[in-house]
Amino acid sequence: MSAIKGKNNLIGASIPRIDSPAKVTGKALYAGDIILPGMLHGKILKSTKAHAKILNIDISRALALPGVKDVIVGKDTPCIKFGNWRLFPNTQDELPLAVDKVRYIGDEIAAVAAIDPDIAEEALSLIKVEYEELPAVFSIEDALAAGAPLIHDENKELKSNISLDRKIDVGDIESAFKTADYIREDTFVVHPHSHAYMEPCATLAETDSEGRVTIYTSTQTPYIVQCLLASTLGIPENHVRVMKPAVGGGFGGKMELRKWEFCAAFMSRRTGRPVRFVLSRQEELESGRRRHGMNLKSKVGFKKDGTLVAKDFEAYLNGGAYNSMGPTATFLCGNFGAMLYRYPIYHYRGYHVYTNLPPAGAMRGFGAPQAMFISESQMNMAAIDLGIDAIDLRIKNAMVTGDKIEGVTTISSAGFVESLEKVASETKWKEKKKNLPKNKGIGIGCYSFISGGVFNWFNTQYNFSACEVRAYDDGTAHLLTMSCDIGQGSDTVLRQILAADLGLAVNMIRLTAGDTAMTPKGDLGTWGSRVTLMNGNAILDASKKIKEQLAKMVSIKFNLNVIHDVAFGDGKVFAKANPKYGMTFGEAVTLWVKANRGEELIARGVYTPRDKGLTTPAYSFGAQVAEVDVDPDTGVVTVEKITTAHDCGTVINPLGVEGQLEGAIQMGIGYTLSEQFAMKNGKTLNTTFLDYKVPSAEDMPQIVSYKVDTYEKEGPFGAKEAGEGLAIPTAPAISDAVFQATGYRCKDLPITPEKILRSKGKI
Amino acid sequence: MPKVNVKLKVNGDPYEVAVNPSGTLVEVLREDLHLTGTKIGCQTGDCGACTVLVNGKSVCSCLTLAVEAQEKEIITIEGVGLSYDKLHPIQEAFINEGAIQCGYCTPGMVLSAKHLLDKNPNPSELQIRQALSGNLCRCTGYARIVKAIEVAGEKMKNPVKEK
Ligand code: FES
Numbered sequence A: 001m002s003a004i005k006g007k008n009n010l011i012g013a014s015i016p017r018i019d020s021p022a023k024v025t026g027k028a029l030y031a032g033d034i035i036l037p038g039m040l041h042g043k044i045l046k047s048t049k050a051h052a053k054i055l056n057i058d059i060s061r062a063l064a065l066p067g068v069k070d071v072i073v074g075k076d077t078p079c080i081k082f083g084n085w086r087l088f089p090n091t092q093d094e095l096p097l098a099v100d101k102v103r104y105i106g107d108e109i110a111a112v113a114a115i116d117p118d119i120a121e122e123a124l125s126l127i128k129v130e131y132e133e134l135p136a137v138f139s140i141e142d143a144l145a146a147g148a149p150l151i152h153d154e155n156k157e158l159k160s161n162i163s164l165d166r167k168i169d170v171g172d173i174e175s176a177f178k179t180a181d182y183i184r185e186d187t188f189v190v191h192p193h194s195h196a197y198m199e200p201c202a203t204l205a206e207t208d209s210e211g212r213v214t215i216y217t218s219t220q221t222p223y224i225v226q227c228l229l230a231s232t233l234g235i236p237e238n239h240v241r242v243m244k245p246a247v248g249g250g251f252g253g254k255m256e257l258r259k260w261e262f263c264a265a266f267m268s269r270r271t272g273r274p275v276r277f278v279l280s281r282q283e284e285l286e287s288g289r290r291r292h293g294m295n296l297k298s299k300v301g302f303k304k305d306g307t308l309v310a311k312d313f314e315a316y317l318n319g320g321a322y323n324s325m326g327p328t329a330t331f332l333c334g335n336f337g338a339m340l341y342r343y344p345i346y347h348y349r350g351y352h353v354y355t356n357l358p359p360a361g362a363m364r365g366f367g368a369p370q371a372m373f374i375s376e377s378q379m380n381m382a383a384i385d386l387g388i389d390a391i392d393l394r395i396k397n398a399m400v401t402g403d404k405i406e407g408v409t410t411i412s413s414a415g416f417v418e419s420l421e422k423v424a425s426e427t428k429w430k431e432k433k434k435n436l437p438k439n440k441g442i443g444i445g446c447y448s449f450i451s452g453g454v455f456n457w458f459n460t461q462y463n464f465s466a467c468e469v470r471a472y473d474d475g476t477a478h479l480l481t482m483s484c485d486i487g488q489g490s491d492t493v494l495r496q497i498l499a500a501d502l503g504l505a506v507n508m509i510r511l512t513a514g515d516t517a518m519t520p521k522g523d524l525g526t527w528g529s530r531v532t533l534m535n536g537n538a539i540l541d542a543s544k545k546i547k548e549q550l551a552k553m554v555s556i557k558f559n560l561n562v563i564h565d566v567a568f569g570d571g572k573v574f575a576k577a578n579p580k581y582g583m584t585f586g587e588a589v590t591l592w593v594k595a596n597r598g599e600e601l602i603a604r605g606v607y608t609p610r611d612k613g614l615t616t617p618a619y620s621f622g623a624q625v626a627e628v629d630v631d632p633d634t635g636v637v638t639v640e641k642i643t644t645a646h647d648c649g650t651v652i653n654p655l656g657v658e659g660q661l662e663g664a665i666q667m668g669i670g671y672t673l674s675e676q677f678a679m680k681n682g683k684t685l686n687t688t689f690l691d692y693k694v695p696s697a698e699d700m701p702q703i704v705s706y707k708v709d710t711y712e713k714e715g716p717f718g719a720k721e722a723g724e725g726l727a728i729p730t731a732p733a734i735s736d737a738v739f740q741a742t743g744y745r746c747k748d749l750p751i752t753p754e755k756i757l758r759s760k761g762k763i
Numbered sequence B: 001m002p003k004v005n006v007k008l009k010v011n012g013d014p015y016e017v018a019v020n021p022s023g024t025l026v027e028v029l030r031e032d033l034h035l036t037g038t039k040i041g042c043q044t045g046d047c048g049a050c051t052v053l054v055n056g057k058s059v060c061s062c063l064t065l066a067v068e069a070q071e072k073e074i075i076t077i078e079g080v081g082l083s084y085d086k087l088h089p090i091q092e093a094f095i096n097e098g099a100i101q102c103g104y105c106t107p108g109m110v111l112s113a114k115h116l117l118d119k120n121p122n123p124s125e126l127q128i129r130q131a132l133s134g135n136l137c138r139c140t141g142y143a144r145i146v147k148a149i150e151v152a153g154e155k156m157k158n159p160v161k162e163k
C-alpha cells in the first residue's frame, strides 16, 4: 500500500478510527444500551404460519397481566402501508402490523409493552391468534406455478407472484449469438445469506408532551426511517427525530423502517413512556432480512480467440413475502451482470418473486454477489473450453477507463487489468496452476462495484447527500451529516476529508452524524457504498464555500495581489506564495465574523449525481485469487490463502480499507462454505450461531492484498467505493479453486463437503 | 419467584443485587449495574460478545447465572482500562492496529485477549486464533484483532516507561 499522503498529510493516512477509544472501553452506546427513566420493554408477536388469514386476535389476557402497559394489533394502527420504493407506491406492500393476513413465519402481528422484558414475553404467550391457513409457496418454481396462491392478492395489478420485473436490452441478441464460435449456457442457484451483524436490532422511542417522537435506533438510514415512520404514524416528518447511536454492523440489513421501530414509537405515543425493543439473535436469524436467493440462467457467447460477443442473463429473485429492497436488487443484478467485461450485446430479464419466506433485502453487494458468481464461474468454465488462461481471458475482455454502456453508464476510472496482472504475478498464477499438488486448488474471481446509486427509488425531494460545516473562531469546525458510521468507518473518513481540505487537524473537527433534527435534511444515509463519494463531495462543496470566505479575509488583511492563491494547512490560512502573509484559521474566522457583524460562518454542501448515467458515478474493480486444500475423504475445504488486488481510487484511510477487505473475505468465505439457512416449510430451523456458521478466527486464511493506483475524477480527492464490492469475488474464486482441486464445479451455493463427496461418487 | 440476594465485586467495587434465580450475569451487569459495555449478541453462548472474567477466567456472562457469581470477582470491559488516558495495552493495540470496526464484538474480544495474555504472555498466532474461537466478529475478518493481541503481548512483556 502506498505510503504517500496527499493533501495536508491526511489523505491516505492510516488514522485509527476516531470512535475506537469509546468502543474499546465499552463506553460507546448502542441503541440497546440506552436506558431512560420509566422505560417500558417491548416484544413482538410473530406469525407461526407461513400463509394464513387472521380470523381473530384475542389480547384480553395479555392486557390483564399485571405490568403490561400496552398491547397493540394491526387494527389499532393507522394501517398505512410503507416500503422504501416510494417512487412506485404500488410496491409499498408492508403494514406496520399484519391486519387480515400473514405471509411468512415471522410476520409481525401484535406488540406488547411492559415494565420488564419477562412480563412482556409472558404477555405474548397470552395473545391468542386464530388463523385460517392458506396454501403456501416457498420456492420460485412453486410461486410461479399455475394455480399458485397469490401472496399479495390485495394488489389487483399483480396477476402472479412476480412483484416487479426489469428488462435491459442492449443490441440484437439473436443475431449476435449467430456470430459466436463458442456459446455456453448455465443455470445456477444461489442461496440466501444472513447479514449476521453482531448487534441485534434495537430501538428506543420516547414521545414528548406534544406528541413528537424521538427514536434511537440501530439504522443506517435515519432519513428513510424518519419519513416512513412519520407516514405510518400519520404525523408530520418534522415530528419525528431519528438518532443513530453506535451501530453494531449493518451490511444493508438496517436500511428500512422496521416494525419494531414503528411499534416503539406508536406505543410510546400511547403510553407516554419510553419503549425499547431489543431483538434476540433467534428473531434475527429466524425472520430477519437476508440476501436474496436466486435462480440464475446465463448464456454467453465468445469468439474462438476469447472475445466476448453477447450475454443473455436471467434472474429470478426469491423475494420472500414483501418487496423490501428486492426491487433494487432486481435492477442491480441486471446492471452487475453487464459489468467487468465488454459485452457488446447484453440482455437481462429480472423477476422479483413473492414467496412465503422471510423477506430478503439489501445485503453487501446488493445483487452483485449473485450476478457475478455465475458470470465469474462462466468465465472460468469458458476459459477451460476455449483453452485460454482464465486471467488472460479476462484481460482480453476487461473494462477499461472510458468504456461506456450506451445510455447507462460510463466507466470513469478502472484499474481492472492492473488488478488482474497483479494477482497473476503475485500468486505465480500460471506456474502454480500447472503444478498443483493433489487436493490443492487455485482459483480466481473478480468484481466491480458502484459508488452509490443514481436511481432515486426513495423519491427524495432533497439532494442525495448533504452536510453542514460551521467554522469557529477557536480554530475548530463542526461537521453535521446524515451519513452513518455503522462500523465501516465513515465518521473517521469524513472528518479526514474535511480536515484535509480546511487544513485542520482531525481532532479539530467535531462531528454530529445521523440525527435528523440536527443534520441537513434528505441525505439518504449509508448504503450502496455511497458515503465516501457522495458525502465526501458534499463536504468539499461546503468546505469550498468556507474557504472562499476565509481567503477573502486574508486577502484583505495582507492586501494580496488578486493572482495569489490562498492555502489552508497546519491550522493556518495563508498566501501560498508567501506564507508569512497569513493567520490562524481561528483568526480568519474571527475577522469574518466581525466583517459580517456577528454572523456565524456556516456553509451547506450538497451532492446529487446529475448526468452520471443511470447507475452510479464511479466503479471500483478488483481481482482475487483463492488457494484451497480439499480433504479427499471428508470433502472439507480449507481456504489457505486469499490474494486480492483492487482499485478503489485514492484510499483516504488505508487502515480502514484493509479492515473492510479482511471482513469482506470472512463474509465471502461464510457465504461460499459454511453459512446456509436450513428451511422447512417456511420455517428457519437454524436460529443460533451454533447452527448458522459464521467463520471464526480459526477459519480464516492468510490474507494478502495490493492496491492498484487510480484516480477517480468523480470522487473526493480521487476516492471511490471500497469494501462492499469485496464481498463479491470470494465465492467464485473459492469455487474455481475447489474445481481445480476436485473436479467439482459448484453451480449451487454453498459448497458443502456433501456436494463434493457426492460429485466423486463417494456418498 | 422470590428474588435472591447476590453479592458480587465488579471491577473492584462491591455490589449487592436482588436477582431472579434464573437471571443471568449479563442481565445484572447491563440492566441493574448499567455496565452496558458488556454486549449481547446471541444469548446462547455462541458469539462471545458477553465475555467477562469471573475470578480471572473468561466466561460467557449470558450463560452464567447471576447467582453463580455470588461472592465472585468480576472484570468487565469497564474495569480493563480506567480512563481514556489509562488504557490497557490490549485496548491501545486494538485502537492502533485497526482491530475495531463496528465495535460490538470488541469488549468481548478484549476480555478474551486479556484472559489469554494473562495466562500466556507469548502466544503463537494459532493460540491466539484458538483463544478467539468463541468470539465472533462480522466486520474485521479477525486479522487485525490477532495482530493487536500480538502487539499487546509484546508490550505487556516489555512495558515501556511512560514518557
Ligand atoms: S451473548 Fe453470550 S455468547 Fe453471545
Ligand code: FES
Pocket: A198, A248, A249, A487, B099, B100, B101, B102, B103, B104, B105, B106, B136, B137, B138, B139, B140
Ligand atoms: S467489529 Fe463489528 S463485530 Fe467485530
